[in-house]
Amino acid sequence: MIDAPENQTNIDASHFGWYRRGVRASFSVPGLILTSAFIGFAGLAREAGLSLVEAVFMTGMVWALPAKVVLIGAIMSGTSLAAAAFAVALSSVRLMPMVVALAPELRGPGTRPWVLYLLSHFVAVTSWVIAMEKIGAVPREMRTSYYLGLGSTLVVANMLVVAVVYAVAPSLPPAASAGLLLLTPIYFLTSLWGSARERASHIAMVIGLLLGPALHMAIPGFDLLVTGLIGGFAAYGWHRLRFTGKQSRS
Structure with a gap:
């Protein structure tokens, strides 16, 4: 068995270390507010008639909360598939400037385009605000690992939240679900103003x-x-x- 070179082992350890820092960065006040909003989303998805699998799948694939709310609204109103897809795409155009601003900050020596394409899936207001605030302190060659830890943790954690809350949604008062859902736009506005x-x-x-x-x-x-x-x-x-x-x- 051939041992890996020591410098390669150190590089791998460094990438994992910065990935873990990204994971820790997701456990923050912005992340908590986002999670509370997904509690409201889970109740909304159940009310709209989505199954548990559909609600969790939508959380992981669409990710940005406003786009999911638009999609659920289209489902509840009986909008055609083409119109619903157009509405979701239109609501997601707002994320393009965020991707354009963040991608150059993530790109390091030898970063492959497909890595940036993958990481762009995790771009939403919460992850973008956290990343733009902290990415300057991350070594450039470690930034993709850091953001992968941040973005993937937010997505997976909220998929789990949606799954759990969906099961207990009938016991939540409707006013509480609606109030939790409204925390997100309030946080978005204050975060974007400050950043x-x-x-x-x-x-x-x-x-x-x-x-x-x-x-x-x-x-x-x-x-x-x-x-x-x-x-x-x-x-x-x-x-x-x-x-x-x-x-x-x-």
Whole structure:
């Protein structure tokens, strides 16, 4: 039997060590809030008529909670498969900028594209916020292992939560399930506000909060899309004007 080189053994141990650090990072206040929201999701899935296997499978495959809520809403309203798929895809487009921002931070020397494709499945607001906050302290060659530990633990843990809560959902008061589900958007908003690096992001969020309720009354079904477009373009325009003003003064 040929022993592995000592340096290779150390590298393997280092990768596993950073994977475990990623696992530990998932056990946090953001992770707890996300889990509480999945408690509400499990009750919603049962109410919509999904089986236990379907609810757990949806948690692992779709992962992002808003997309799952959109899918369940489409199922309950009898929407066609094509329309439901389009709605879920549209709701998930918001994750693309997060993937674009995180992927360069994860890429290290010799990182293969398929590894980044795999890790992008775990990108959602909670894992993204935790990773962007802590990834700078992780050696670049260990970042994929760290994020794999973080993202996979969040997914698997919440699949287990959904399975357990689905079985006991009838004993949960409906108001409690709904309240737990609402913790997630509250956390998303506060986390994104705190992690924003540009004032334009704050402007986009404020515009969204102001326009969202009004557009929901005026054009239900397209309110989120229109609100995002207006808020995004307005914030981008403000950012460009500010950048141009700085250049003219310098």
